[in-house]
Amino acid sequence: MTSNALSAYATDDLRWQAVQARDLNADGHFVYAVRTTGVYCRPSSSARRPKRENVEFFASAQAAEAAGYRPSRRAKGDQTSAAAGRADLVAQACRLIEASETPPNLDQLAAQIGLSPFHFQRLFKAEIGLTPKAYASAYRARKLREELHAPNASVTDAIYGAGFSSNSRFYEISDQLLGMQARDYRTGGAGSAIRFAVGQCSLGAILVAQSQRGICAILLGDDPEVLVRQVQDQFPKARLLGADTAFEQLVAQVVGFIEAPSLGLNLPLDVRGTAFQERVWQALRAIPPGTTVSYAEIAERIGAPGAVRAVAQACGANRLAVAIPCHRVVRRNGDISGYRWGVERKRELLKREAGHRDTT
Secondary structure, eight states, X not given: OOHHHHHHTSSHHHHHHHHHTTOGGGTTTOEEEETTTTEEEOTTOOSOOOOGGGEEEESSHHHHHHTTOEEOTTHHHHHHHHXXXXXXXXXXXXXXXXXXXXXXXXXXXXXXXXXXXXXXXXXXXXXXXXXXXXHHHHHHHHXXXXXXXXXXXXXXXXXXXXXXXOHHHHHHHHHHHHSSOHHHHHTTSTTOEEEEEEEEETTEEEEXXXXXXXXXXXXXXSOHHHHHHHHHHHSTTSEEEEOOHHHHHHHHHHHHHHHOGGGOOOOXXXXXXXXXXXXXXXXXXXXXTTOOXXXXXXXXXXXXTTOHHHHHHHHHHOOBTTTSOGGGEEOTTSOOOOOTTOHHXXXXXXXXXXXXHHTO
């Protein structure tokens, strides 16, 4: 929490002013309790304002409850209304990011939304799952890929179509956005090099591929040749290079993780997806080994409870088996549902992780 945020509500007089203004920025900094009713509320609550002499302030809801107060009956309705309001504010911020030639910085966005930078950053990440800066990068990367795939468009057209104000600014970060030069990406990876190796593990054939940014594919299957064709289809004009000894050691690390989840897996990843997909994949990587969550839970965690089907589609689009653990997502009733690399492989991965959890 910033010192400015603290000083804005440092005294009871300042807190009372926030209650009178129903200041959304004050939520999370303190709650107020009403002696005559025995309830406490958030500063922005729509509840009828009490008399000042009947009010006392607490640093948190837990502190108010420890003092004998209970939540206001309006709390649930306020939360529903506040949730809708937060979603609207974040949607407005996303539109501002998407419409800007140069992504606005945190202070600029917060000022346009009408919140403090600290509160806006926290709110945006809670709703979207990404910081405003990360969202802007993901959106720009997706827009750039779309522009590069447009027929008859030059790289320069794509650069300006994706919102870059100059070629120089784009080329500073092009490798981060695409994993290769834009001209190489537009021509299907021509001129870029992707190292790969095919091996065997107890789940069948495995292919690991690496771009300049990191691991870009971990594929499982029955037929090694099919896995190689999948990488070729993704970048048909890239130079696919067979593995050297150092790369084979990296593949062995991935295989070792599949065989024994307790080893862990800490590799640089080349993750490319839409802003929504990256939110889902980030949430998947936060699921501890040996546990499962439902598609609905993931949707709630990324602030999009109505997007259960889209979450399932993002899981299906994942090309990084085990590194992005989409196998840990199941149906609401606990049943094991579809998996890009086969339901039986998903069941076996979960069995191994559960076995490791039971022995620790």
